[in-house]
Structure formats: C-alpha cells, structure tokens
Amino acid sequence: MKRFASLSLLLLSVLTHLMPAHADTYPNKPVTLMVPYPPGGLSDVIARKVNQALAQELKQPVIIENLGGAGGAIAAQKVLSAPADGYYIFQGSPNELILAPLAMKAVKYKPEDFRLIQQMALAPMAIVARKDFPAKNANEMVAYIQKMAKEGKPVNYASVGNGSFYHLIGEELSKKIGAEMLHVPYKGGGPISQDLLGGQIDLFITPYGAPHVAMEKEGKLRFIAVLSSEPQRLIKHIPSVDESKLLKGFHYTIGSGYYVKKGTPEPIVEALHKALTKVMFDADFVATMAAMGQDPSPALRLDEAVKAYADDIKLYQGIAKSINLQAQ
Numbered sequence: 001m002k003r004f005a006s007l008s009l010l011l012l013s014v015l016t017h018l019m020p021a022h023a024d025t026y027p028n029k030p031v032t033l034m035v036p037y038p039p040g041g042l043s044d045v046i047a048r049k050v051n052q053a054l055a056q057e058l059k060q061p062v063i064i065e066n067l068g069g070a071g072g073a074i075a076a077q078k079v080l081s082a083p084a085d086g087y088y089i090f091q092g093s094p095n096e097l098i099l100a101p102l103a104m105k106a107v108k109y110k111p112e113d114f115r116l117i118q119q120m121a122l123a124p125m126a127i128v129a130r131k132d133f134p135a136k137n138a139n140e141m142v143a144y145i146q147k148m149a150k151e152g153k154p155v156n157y158a159s160v161g162n163g164s165f166y167h168l169i170g171e172e173l174s175k176k177i178g179a180e181m182l183h184v185p186y187k188g189g190g191p192i193s194q195d196l197l198g199g200q201i202d203l204f205i206t207p208y209g210a211p212h213v214a215m216e217k218e219g220k221l222r223f224i225a226v227l228s229s230e231p232q233r234l235i236k237h238i239p240s241v242d243e244s245k246l247l248k249g250f251h252y253t254i255g256s257g258y259y260v261k262k263g264t265p266e267p268i269v270e271a272l273h274k275a276l277t278k279v280m281f282d283a284d285f286v287a288t289m290a291a292m293g294q295d296p297s298p299a300l301r302l303d304e305a306v307k308a309y310a311d312d313i314k315l316y317q318g319i320a321k322s323i324n325l326q327a328q
Contacts, residue, residue, distance in 0.1 A: 026086055026268050030061040034079050034090045036072030037160065040190025042209050045292065046121070046256065047091050053282040057275035068187035071161025072096025073107045080109055084261040086268035090114065093256050095165040098316040103163015105327045112262065116309040117269060117302075118276040119257035121294040123207030124232045125169075127224040127241070130199045138225040138244035141203075142177050149179035156182040157203040158192045162328060165254055165316070169205045169227075171323045177246045196221055207254060209292030210234070227252045234293040255297055255312075257305075273302055 033054070035047045044066060051062040067075040076096050082088040090097075098111045127141070135141040145155045159167035162185050174181040184201060186192045193211075195201045197220050205227070213234050215221045225241040226232045228251050241247040258276055260269065277299050279285055289296060300308060 024267075026271055027058050027060045029087065030063050031058060031086070032063050032065050032088050034075050034088055035064055035066045036068065036075035036090070036092055036096050037066065037188030038068040038190050039066050040193070041188045042123075042207055042211075042292070043091065043189065043256070045209065045211075046289075046294070049285050049288045050091070050120070050258075050279060053279040053285050054275055057278050058271075069161075070104060070107065071100045071164045071167075071185075073100040073104060073109075073161075076100065076114070077107070077109060079259075080113055080261055082261070084263040084265075086260060086264050086272055088261070089117075089272065090259040091256065092259060093165070093254055094312045094316045095160070095254065097259065098313055099163050099165060099168065099320060099325075100161070102317065102320045102325055103161075103167075103327055111309075111313045114259040114309075115262050115264065115269065116300075116305045117258045117260060117272050118280070118305060119255050119297040119300055119308060120276070120280060121289055122253050122255050122297050123294055125206060125227040125252050125254065126208050126212075126232070126235065126238065127227070128196065128204045128206060128208060128212060129222045129224050130196055130202060131219055131221050132199065133202055133222055133224070135224060136222070137239050138241045138247050141224050142179075142244050142246055145174075145177060145181060146179040149181070154180045154182045155202045156184050157205065158184050158186055158196070158201045159205075160188055160192070161185050163320070163325060166205050168319055168323060168325065169252055170203075171325075172319070173205070173247070173250065175323060176250065207294075208234075209294070211292075213293070232293065253295075257297075269302065273305075 033047055033051050035043050037043045047064050051064050055062040072092060079088045079090045097114050101107045135144045148155050157170045167183060170183060192204055196204055216223055223235055223238045226238050227241055229240055229242055241250045280299055
C-alpha cells in the first residue's frame with residue numbers, strides 16, 4: 001500500500017510539472033521577451049522600456065533576447081519551438097508573422113500559429129535617405145530614381161529582410177513610379193542605420209523615432225517624405241508623399257504588439273493581457289513612445305485583438321499578392 005501511495009505521489013508530481021501553469025502560479029520564473037532584430041534599432045528601444053514596466057506588473061524579471069535574421073522568422077520560430085506556457089513573448093508585427101512565411105520557403109510556420117495579446121503602438125513612417133542623396137522631396141526623389149534606372153544604375157533601398165513590410169513597400173514604390181530599384185536586405189534597423197550614415201544605402205522606408213530626428217538635425221541623414229497626408233508630429237517640416245502625383249495616397253503605418261504561441265492556456269493569456277494593458281498606460285512608457293514619435297494604439301480587449309490580427313492577415317496577404325511576391 002505504501003509503495004502504491006509513493007508511486008501515486010510520484011505520478012502526481014510528474015503530471016503537475018507537465019501541466020501548463022495557470023494564472024494563480026504564472027509567472028513563477030523569469031519571462032523572455034523575444035525581439036526579432038539586433039540591438040540598436042527601434043524595436044530594441046521599445047523592448048527596453050516595455051520589459052521594465054512589464055516586470056513590475058508580472059513581479060518577475062523580463063529578459064530581452066535579440067535574435068535577428070530572416071526578416072524576424074528565426075526569432076519567431078524559436079518562440080514556436082518553446083512550450084506554449086507564456087514564458088516566451090514575441091514582440092513583433094505582421095512583418096515577421098504574416099509576411100515572412102509568404103516570402104521564404106524555409107519558413108514553415110503560419111500566421112495562425114501565433115496569438116496577438118495586445119497591440120502597443122502604431123508607427124508613423126517616412127522615406128529616409130543618406131545625407132547627400134540628390135533629392136529633398138517626393139517629386140525630386142521620383143525623378144532621380146527614374147533617371148538612374150534609365151542609366152542602368154538603380155537607386156538602392158534597404159529593408160529588414162526579403163518579404164518584410166519595408167521590402168514590399170519598396171517594391172510597391174518601384175511599381176508605382178515605373179522605375180527599377182535595387183533591394184538590399186539586412187537583419188535589422190541598427191545595421192541599416194550604420195550603412196545609411198556611411199552612405200552605402202540610398203533610401204530606407206521605415207518607421208522612425210527620436211534617434212532619426214536627432215541624426216537629421218546633425219546633418220547625418222535626410223528625410224524625404226512622410227507616408228501620410230498630414231505632417232507628422234516629430235517632423236512637421238517634412239512634406240507628404242502626396243506632393244508627387246505618382247505617389248499620392250502612398251500612405252502606410254505599421255503596428256507593433258505582443259504575441260504568444262497559439263495554444264497558450266487562457267488564464268495565462270488573460271494574465272499577460274492584463275499586465276500588457278497596464279504597461280500601455282505606464283507614464284514612462286507613454287513618454288518614451290511619444291518622444292520616439294510612436295502613436296499609442298487603442299487598448300484592445302482579447303476578442304478585439306483576435307479580430308485585429310485576423311484583419312492584418314487578410315490585409316498583408318493582399319499587399320503581397322498585389323506585387324506578386326514569390327517565396328524564395
């Protein structure tokens with residue numbers, strides 16, 4: 001009988017460790033915040049504000065892991081390879097979760113393998129150029145790109161990877177103005193900024209923040225146009241792409257949010273949702289987002305987050321189809 005009781009207790013102990021954690025015990029160890037780009041870019045800056053506030057809410061350390069490459073797909077796959085227990089949170093966007101599987105044959109996951117917990121910010125976008133790029137607005141840029149394409153010396157533009165959102169926008173721009181451009185993929189925004197400052201890159205269509213604005217003031221780079229009809233808060237002096245007839249309505253923004261592996265137990269999802277929603281209203285986080293030019297996203301209920309992600313999947317798959325994106 002004692003032997004049977006001991007075996008039962010051992011079995012119960014094993015099952016307890018195998019069972020997913022619930023809200024009353026989660027988290028009971030550090031949580032990892034996966035950033036799919038190298039240190040130094042805008043994503044990394046955001047993460048280093050979120051992790052501090054999130055750690056206070058979860059009452060456990062939140063460790064940042066930077067893992068660039070393959071348009072964010074390497075980091076996304078690592079999250080999927082971990083248990084669905086809420087200890088790996090993915091900081092990302094449709095860029096890594098929706099577009100990467102469409103652009104790369106090696107990426108085997110589907111957007112539906114992830115679940116959006118909360119959308120945190122909406123990033124305004126602009127066309128940024130090397131400091132000596134021979135165009136100062138959208139009209140001059142279009143004319144220069146067309147001229148160089150005719151001469152067989154296409155203007156180059158950077159992105160964070162093949163099939164990334166910024167790659168697609170570059171292809172769409174090229175298509176709209178009827179001129180070839182050369183795509184140069186990188187692992188993240190940090191390395192792109194280095195080469196942009198060094199003059200190796202002509203253009204970068206990207207979300208931007210306070211560091212970019214500071215570099216413009218120092219004469220290290222140039223803003224060409226914003227991808228909106230109205231001036232943007234941090235760079236009110238920069239004109240809209242609408243000044244060019246060919247680029248009128250070429251308006252884009254992209255949201256960043258926090259995702260977990262599909263199948264994460266609902267109590268854990270709810271605990272993370274509650275914590276991340278509180279982080280959205282953290283004074284230090286809000287101030288940092290504003291300083292970087294990020295627009296706050298409306299706080300979503302969990303059911304709204306599910307719908308928002310489904311809508312994003314439909315939207316971005318449509319953009320990829322419109323430029324005939326082929327997996328490589």
